[in-house]
Amino acid sequence: MSTSKWDVTFLVYRKKGQGTPHYDEFTIKVNPDEYVLDAIERIWAYQDRSLVFAHACHHSTCGACGMRVNGVEKLTCITLIRDVTADGGKVKVDPLRNFPIISDLTVDMGVLYTRMDEVGHRPVLPLSEEPAEPGVKPVKIAAEGDIIRLADCIECGLCISACPIANTTSGYLGPAVLAGALQHGLDSDQHLFSLVEGENGVWRCHSAFECTEVCPSYVEPAGKIMELRKQVIWKRIFGIAK
Ligand code: SF4
Numbered sequence: 001m002s003t004s005k006w007d008v009t010f011l012v013y014r015k016k017g018q019g020t021p022h023y024d025e026f027t028i029k030v031n032p033d034e035y036v037l038d039a040i041e042r043i044w045a046y047q048d049r050s051l052v053f054a055h056a057c058h059h060s061t062c063g064a065c066g067m068r069v070n071g072v073e074k075l076t077c078i079t080l081i082r083d084v085t086a087d088g089g090k091v092k093v094d095p096l097r098n099f100p101i102i103s104d105l106t107v108d109m110g111v112l113y114t115r116m117d118e119v120g121h122r123p124v125l126p127l128s129e130e131p132a133e134p135g136v137k138p139v140k141i142a143a144e145g146d147i148i149r150l151a152d153c154i155e156c157g158l159c160i161s162a163c164p165i166a167n168t169t170s171g172y173l174g175p176a177v178l179a180g181a182l183q184h185g186l187d188s189d190q191h192l193f194s195l196v197e198g199e200n201g202v203w204r205c206h207s208a209f210e211c212t213e214v215c216p217s218y219v220e221p222a223g224k225i226m227e228l229r230k231q232v233i234w235k236r237i238f239g240i241a242k
């Protein structure tokens with residue numbers, strides 16, 4: 001880790017309630033090998049206790065610290081200051097787009113969670129009691145009515161923020177949700193199929209691939225949307241998703 005400190009100015013988006021959005025400037029000394037979230041915490045601790053932002057794990061697991069850093073969606077807890085500015089430079093920090101702002105850098109991601117629940121909350125057949133191999137006990141991983149989360153997705157919302165279609169069409173299910181639908185499989189039930197091929201499903205996507213570009217968890221949502229389209233066509237023509 002570098003020991004020489006940099007002077008960096010953070011332009012931080014601010015908005016409280018019905019107040020006018022604006023940027024506040026905070027110049028602080030940072031170690032360039034610290035993360036953007038470290039700087040934001042220090043600004044809160046020493047310069048402005050009214051700054052509102054979300055964070056929890058500090059190791060790219062909880063998905064709470066997503067923001068736009070110099071206009072690009074990032075998990076701020078793993079974004080090195082040296083990667084986004086230089087000594088004497090500036091860093092602009094905004095809340096995620098395409099979600100309602102609660103206050104300053106914090107957004108309401110409720111719509112993402114409820115939509116994820118909707119595609120994940122499918123009837124699941126309990127696993128067979130038959131052992132996979134002689135002597136191996138079957139492991140029950142899901143029961144009917146369970147909500148199955150999308151593997152690897154930390155529900156950070158970066159993909160939704162980066163998506164140009166989510167920016168213009170609030171009803172669009174969005175990258176993470178459609179990726180969740182693929183995990184579940186279109187043959188699992190008709191409701192899921194209707195959601196995916198409906199007006200706010202896969203055909204809304206314009207294949208910008210911005211979601212895959214910013215996803216910190218290698219979910220590759222854009223690739224999954226393309227795969228879903230293939231499955232929708234198969235199901236329409238042959239009656240099964242393939
Ligand atoms: S798909 Fe990737 S970017 Fe989107 S919510 Fe999940 S982890 Fe975040």
Ligand code: FES
Pocket residue numbers: 055056057058059060061062063064065066075076077078
């Ligand atoms: S604080 Fe949990 S992902 Fe950044």
